[in-house]
Amino acid sequence: MKEPPVIDIISPHGMCAGVHAAVAKALAEGKKSEVPLYCLHELVHNEIVIDELKALGFIFVDSVEQIPVGETVVFSAHGVSPQIRKAAAERKLKVIDTTCPFVAKVHSVAKDFTEKKLPVVILGDEKHIEVQGIVGEIESVGGKAYCGFSSAIENASLPAGSKIAVVAQTTMNAEKVAAEIEALGKKFKVKNAARVCGATDERQEAVRRYAETALPGTGVLVLGSRTSANSKRLAEVAAASGLKTFFAGSLEELENIDFSGVKRLGVTSGASTPERFFSEAIRRLRHIPEHVAIIMDGNGRWATSRGKPRGEGHKAGAKTLGDVLDWCGKKGVKYLTVYAFSTENWKRPKSEVTGLMNLFAAMLKKKERDFIKNRVRFRMIGRRGDLSKSLLRVIEALELKTQEFERQFIVAISYGGRAEIVDAVNSAISRGEPVTEESFRKYLYAGDIPDPDLVIRTSGECRTSNFLLWESAYSEYYFTDVLWPDFSEEEFDKAIASYAGRNRRRGGV
Ligand code: IPE
Ligand code: IPE
Ligand code: MG
DSSP states (O other), X not given: OOOOOEEEEOSSOSOOHHHHHHHHHHHHHHHHOSSOOEXXXXXXXXXXXXXXXHHTTOEEESSGGGSOTTOXXXXXXXXXXXXXXXXXXXXXXEEEEOOOHHHHHHHHHHHHHHHTTOOEEEESOTTSHHHHHHHHHHHHTTOOEEESOHHHHHTSSOOTTOEEEEEEOTTSOHHHHHHHHHHHHTTSEEEEOOOOOTHHHHHHHHHHHHHHTOOTTEEEEEESOTTOHHHHHHHHHHHHTTOEEEEESSHHHHHTOOOTTOSEEEXXXXXXXXXXXHHHHHHHHTTOOSEEEEEOOOHHHHHHTTTOOHHHHHHHHHHHHHHHHHHHHHHTOOEEEEEEEETTGGGSOHHHHHHHHHHHHHHHHHHHHHHHHTTEEEEEESOGGGSOHHHHHHHHHHHHHTTTOSEEEEEEEEEOHXXXXXXXXXXXXXXXXXXXXXXXXXXXXXXXXXXXXXXXXXXXXXXXXXXXXXXXXXXXXXXXSSOGGGOOHHHHHHHHHHHHTOOXXXXXX
């Protein structure tokens, strides 16, 4: 097998705060709305984001005149001029404004100076939509905007020695802005109000820093759309630093890149690239399984060997589980399913069963804040009717509170693979539907999530004990003698490395 490159994450990378907020707001509004929303220009320059918005019914337009009267318009993060706001009001458009607060601040500063009769210079590209919005702001209060850089401004009709105010396009390089202001200061009395957003700069600087210490054989991969100027700029910075540079706008593109000869790969992304795409790319580059399932076995033996009651083993096992969930987050595993209590485990002494049920309730209550903080969706699979009302209440409340989150933690309680299949068959019969392998999935306890890629069993037992019988048909298995309370990150890494080296033929050759 070819050695894949070691993957480094270059930080900071990815969406700036303004883009992030704009996308989140547009997505939330799109999900709520029953009618199509009209977005003036691309919300951000990223195809994945635009496709996601289109799938939610967004229609992209270049002017408000293209939007039917009374509909809803979304203003992009770059901001719009008061003239466009007025045109939207005249068409009785409802407005969703995702203007970056940073850009909005520049608008208000430029307006204030104009009202105080100070000429305003905007450092930046006059064709850029953000600059056009600021120009409109100045003109709306009777002013004239001076766009461009010092060389152009010096030749403008502004008398030498006069007072001017300077603002800047927020994505400009801070050093360039400082140099420009210095140059302007030689001819004018400059009132400097230029505040750049450091996000683009910081991302480029991080690539330069990475390149400085890179050994031969190191490459850089930039994730972003080809329409994104700042993503392309990142690739230019990497290439200028002498590193072999790759670019991918989609997962398909990524799959087709030939990294042969590259020993280490630094990965970064542009300010409009969604983090979801970034983390999925990292997961694939590192061959991390998307779904890991674990048969957490050996608690009892762990406790007995220490002369402790079995319950102590379960408590120690619960602590391990908390750690494993964190490691999954860190490594990019999207789904973790754990076997906590089987349909066969009801055979155990009543005191052990009660102890386990109490432990589940206590752990879930204790972990609630972490789930929310780490954005982990909790789900239970198994026969809910077997559980006490109080435990079920805790479970269902937590499921409800975390249902929006993408990463998932699935706990199997009173779970049996055969029970699940029987329950699914009965649901299908009650609907009177014949099933296919694919349609059968929707009757499973969590049929919407992908099958486990890797199933780990601790404590040396090499059997499934009735776990995920349907779902694990093509899973890779990893068995270790380590008892569950002793399961370490090193052992987890071993399991993942073993998985990464396997050839999953799935019946092919
Ligand atoms: C796994 O540990 C946890 C549960 C089944 C709840 P065990 O309790 O099966 O531990 P051993 O196999 O007896 O050591
Ligand atoms: C499987 O472990 C079930 C869980 C880990 C919850 P068991 O300890 O119950 O399995 P067997 O009895 O050894 O097969
Ligand atoms: Mg056991």
